[in-house]
Amino acid sequence: MDVDLTYTFNxxxxxxxxxxxxxxxxxxxxxxxHCEGDELSFRSRTDMKNLHTYRVVHVEPKVLELxxxxxxIKEIKSKNFLHVAWCIIDSNSIEKVLPSLCEIGVEKISFIxxxxxxxxxxxxxxxxxxxxxASMQQSGRSSYLEFDTYKNIKxxxxxxxxxxxxxxxxxxxxxxxxxxxxxxxxxxxFSQDExxxxxxxxxxxxxxxxxxxxxxxxxxxxxxxxx
Numbered sequence: 647m648d649v650d651l652t653y654t655f656n657x658x659x660x661x662x663x664x665x666x667x668x669x670x671x672x673x674x675x676x677x678x679x680h681c682e683g684d685e686l687s688f689r690s691r692t693d694m695k696n697l698h699t700y701r702v703v704h705v706e707p708k709v710l711e712l713x714x715x716x717x718x719i720k721e722i723k724s725k726n727f728l729h730v731a732w733c734i735i736d737s738n739s740i741e742k743v744l745p746s747l748c749e750i751g752v753e754k755i756s757f758i759x760x761x762x763x764x765x766x767x768x769x770x771x772x773x774x775x776x777x778x779x780a781s782m783q784q785s786g787r788s789s790y791l792e793f794d795t796y797k798n799i800k801x802x803x804x805x806x807x808x809x810x811x812x813x814x815x816x817x818x819x820x821x822x823x824x825x826x827x828x829x830x831x832x833x834x835x836f837s838q839d840e841x842x843x844x845x846x847x848x849x850x851x852x853x854x855x856x857x858x859x860x861x862x863x864x865x866x867x868x869x870x871x872x873x
Contacts, residue, residue, distance in 0.1 A: 724751025
């Protein structure tokens with residue numbers, strides 16, 4: 647039987663009782679239709695590893711009262727580790743696939759400014775975090791997807807020399823392949839200078855004749871490694 651690992655963030659999770667108001671009340675009562683006797687799970691952002699189960703004891707017009715049933719250490723994460731180095735593309739395209747990347751277990755994304763990245767794209771990590779939180783609560787994941795940035799590909803490769811590179815080449819990625827760090831280009835791929843610099847890295851492609859968008863490539867590669 648599948649166990650429901652979905653949860654809701656509440657910074658008071660772990661206390662003997664919770665009094666839920668405001669937007670969260672509307673979501674749990676008006677949208678999720680929870681009523682007295684229902685059991686709900688919560689996690690606190692300051693103690694992510696613990697999953698707290700509560701029972702709804704009263705549903706009042708503006709307040710939901712819950713009583714703690716149990717607390718247990720319940721960490722949910724991918725059995726494999728994957729760090730994606732992603733040359734910067736339009737934030738709107740990134741945001742569309744972030745929930746899926748979170749749900750399949752990508753551990754970290756490093757955004758890199760490369761030759762063909764448009765310079766007007768601004769990354770809003772606070773917005774990304776809100777998107778990730780919604781995905782975590784739905785999927786049960788108990789750790790944040792991490793983000794950072796690098797000013798160019800060379801700086802990243804210098805720090806992560808074992809990085810594999812997704813590009814057009816003869817080497818097809820086989821099922822069961824395992825690696826921890828992968829670099830994926832933006833729309834238009836890598837510049838000639840970048841290709842020359844990356845020629846010393848292990849390059850691979852996927853078994854498809856289609857030209858993949860950057861976000862499609864990220865999803866396809868991550869899925870092949872993690873699932």
